[in-house]
């Protein structure tokens with residue numbers, strides 16, 4: 001019978017071999033897929049174990065909260081693709097997930113903290129935010145992903161730092177499969193050249209080509225970088241009339257410089273920062289107002305009652321923290337119960353700052369050019385600000401006054417007070433202020449703006465514009 005003829009069976013054996021091979025490949029892919037999902041589950045289970053019941057402390061660490069948002073966005077998007085259709089849709093219908101903007105926002109917040117508080121990339125990546133606060137050491141992939149966010153927004157200053165860091169971590173990692181060295185080198189070379197280090201970009205590109213000689217972009221870039229260096233050298237030679245061969249033209253010399261061996265590269269922060277912004281950051285790094293002894297001598301603390309019967313029984317602790325403009329702190333003016341109540345009232349006057357959360361320098365009053373700023377309210381301009389601090393902030397998050405050098409550290413239950421307008425109704429430009437990024441902890445504030453209407457007797461007008 002032909003069905004059992006040896007020739008036929010031999011033919012079918014080939015089929016079986018192909019089947020076994022194909023199934024094995026499939027199984028291998030399935031194991032890899034499940035392995036990836038399992039790794040992700042383990043990461044987030046570990047995170048839950050650390051965060052649950054300890055939320056304030058855990059999320060008060062900027063690296064922890066950045067990674068947390070990343071797990072629920074970028075990382076989850078990658079895992080989603082490994083799951084059956086509708087799996088994630090069913091979850092998304094039931095639960096709130098952060099958006100991709102939340103992810104890039106928290107990355108930007110982390111990079112902002114790095115700039116404002118001059119945090120060293122390696123220390124941050126090793127989880128050493130400060131001597132007191134530690135978090136986990138970032139993996140090469142996590143460093144790379146942070147660099148990717150910077151790269152996508154055209155921020156090559158931070159891309160360079162984080163790709164370099166990713167490379168250093170990769171060298172030390174046992175399990176190197178998490179991220180491809182080629183991808184890191186590719187980004188590093190580009191960021192490096194964008195930051196003006198063409199020779200180094202060429203060295204990095206050559207390092208990449210050693211691993212992947214046929215990498216198309218790298219090959220093109222190599223030619224491009226070499227051309228730049230050559231033209232630059234030529235023009236230098238023309239200027240000097242110098243005919244010596246420049247060292248930079250010798251590619252073997254360049255590739256001898258391994259890009260991950262502490263190669264000194266120029267990485268300057270873009271210098272389009274406003275002078276005010278530099279002042280603001282500088283003030284954020286200080287931990288107090290710096291005043292001359294003469295000015296400091298004018299400041300005072302006292303109990304204040306304004307002849308109000310209740311306040312006579314229990315006067316308010318008043319501390320003047322700045323003379324010009326006069327800024328006061330009133331201590332222990334709101335109770336925990338009141339704070340809880342205020343926090344529950346979602347309103348634009350209440351702010352909760354997250355990772356790197358801040359508020360750039362601004363005035364609370366409307367300038368003359370902004371004629372209609374508060375017209376819909378019909379209450380006039382903001383005469384004064386009463387800013388209640390509803391949390392202590394472990395590190396950072398001060399309210400600073402860049403023009404006059406004021407620095408107020410948030411203190412739970414205290415409130416800051418200052419006049420934005422002179423009695424004439426003119427704005428006091430020295431009241432320009434900002435909220436520094438929160439480095440560690442959580443910051444809640446409530447603003448009470450006191451408007452002009454209704455204050456006519458309490459603070460009568462003056463005709464002197466600066467009174």
Ligand SMILES: O=C(O)CCC(=O)C(=O)O
Pocket residue numbers: 351359364387397398399400433434435436445447
């Ligand atoms: O949060 C702060 O320290 C200041 C907030 C502020 O200036 C504002 O909300 O207008």
Ligand SMILES: [Fe+2]
Pocket residue numbers: 362363364433
């Ligand atoms: Fe303000």
